[in-house]
Amino acid sequence: MNTLSFRTISANKATVNKQWVVVDATEQRLGRIGSKVAKLLRGKYKPNFTPHVDCGDNVIIINADKVVLTGNKWDGRIYKRYTGYPGGQKTYTPADLQSKGEDRLFRKVVKGMLPKNKLGAKLLGNLYVYAGSEHKHQGQQPKFVDVNLLK
Numbered sequence: 001m002n003t004l005s006f007r008t009i010s011a012n013k014a015t016v017n018k019q020w021v022v023v024d025a026t027e028q029r030l031g032r033i034g035s036k037v038a039k040l041l042r043g044k045y046k047p048n049f050t051p052h053v054d055c056g057d058n059v060i061i062i063n064a065d066k067v068v069l070t071g072n073k074w075d076g077r078i079y080k081r082y083t084g085y086p087g088g089q090k091t092y093t094p095a096d097l098q099s100k101g102e103d104r105l106f107r108k109v110v111k112g113m114l115p116k117n118k119l120g121a122k123l124l125g126n127l128y129v130y131a132g133s134e135h136k137h138q139g140q141q142p143k144f145v146d147v148n149l150l151k
Contacts, residue, residue: 009048010050010053011048011049011050011053011055012050012053013053013054015048016043016048016053016054016055017046017048017055018054018055018056018057018058019057019058019142019143020057020058020060020137020140020141020142020143021040021057021058021059021060021142021143021144021145022060022061022062022135022142022143022144022145023036023037023040023059023060023061023062023145023147024061024062024063024133024144025061025062025063025064025066025067025106026063026066027066027068028067028068028147029067029068029069029070030067030068030069030094030105030106030109031109032147033061033067033147034106034109034110034113035113036147036150037059037061037106037110037127037147038110038113038114039150040056040057040059040145040150041056041057041059041110041114041123041124041126041127042056042114042123043055043056043057044056045150052119054119054122054123054126056123056126057126058126058128058137058140058142059126059127059128060128060129060130060135060137060142061106061127061128061129061130062130062132062133062134062135063130063131063132063133064102064103064105064106064129064130064131065098065102065131065132067105067106069094073094074093074094074095074098075093075095076093077093077094078091078092078093079091079092079093079094079097079108102129102130102131103127103128103129103130106127106129107124107127107129110124110127111124
C-alpha cells in the first residue's frame, strides 16, 4: 500500500515562533478589533496553532483613545461587577473605563474573548495598550499588522 503519512504537529514552548506586532486602533470598532487581537494573542492565524499552548504573538495596540463605539454605547452600555457584600453591585460604562486608564477598556473586551483559565490569563499578559502613537517596545522590532486584512 503506497500512502503518504501525515503527522499532526503539536507546538510546544520550544517550537513556538512568537513575534511582536503593532495594531493601530484609529477609527476601528472596539468589538471588531478586539476579536482580531484576541485571535492574534491566541495564535489562530498561524498554521501550527495548538489550543493548549501559548503560540500567539505579543500585540501592541497604539492610539487606543481613538477607538470607536457606534450609537450611544459610550454611556448607554453598562458593565456590572459584584463585590460580594450586600449592596455591593457596581456599574460602570465604557467611558468610565476609558477615563480610568488607556488600557482598561481594551483589556476588558479582549479578556472576554480569551479562554477562562490560566492560559487566558497568560495570553492577556502579552497585550500592551497605549493611548498615543508612541510605545516603548522598539527594541523588539515589531511589525505593523493591518487588522482590516485579517478575518
